[in-house]
Amino acid sequence: MxxxxxxxxxxxxxxxxxxxxxxxxxxxxxxxxxxxxxxxxxxxxxxxxxxxxxxxxxxxxxxxxxxxATIIKNNEALGELSNKKYQSLDSISRGLVTDSKVDIFDGFD
Incomplete structure (x- = not known):
């Protein structure tokens, strides 16, 4: 339970x-x-x-x-960045990334 x-x-x-x-x-x-x-x-x-x-x-x-908050004006860039962030967070949750200082905002500038 x-x-x-x-x-x-x-x-x-x-x-x-x-x-x-x-x-x-x-x-x-x-x-x-x-x-x-x-x-x-x-x-x-x-x-x-x-x-x-x-x-x-x-x-x-x-x-x-x-x-x-990040404003993304291009739909293609949005899909690409979303996929990249999803894979990064998935790697962290599986324990594949051992560096504790992972910048999840990298690429959103």
Whole structure:
């Protein structure tokens, strides 16, 4: 069974070709409570608390989305660039590209 979190933004943005727009503010808080204990000893009434500990970990995540607008006036160039970017992202997702600094915007200038 898979667990997915869905968060969404609805906005209108004006930008020039080549500008990067940042969308953010999708903040989520996660609380994880864990109990460490010594088997049997931690189950003894009253003194069992000496043999167990509870830890509560709180984490905050802020999802930020970066969009770079590019205006392409030629349909042939659009198809060519789209195919190139698709192949590049497909290689990254398959683990074929090991360089962590892959510029996915290369060629859109």
């Amino acid at each position: 898979y667990l997915f979190a869905k968060r969404s933004i609805d906005t209108t943005v004006l930008s020039r070709s080549g500008e990067t727009v940042v969308l953010g503010g999708l903040i989520s808080n996660n609380v994880v409570k864990s109990i460490d204990k010594i088997p049997l000893l931690s189950d003894i009434p009253w003194i069992g608390a000496l043999f167990r500990s509870e830890i509560e970990t709180v984490s905050k995540t802020n999802l930020m989305i970066f969009l770079r």
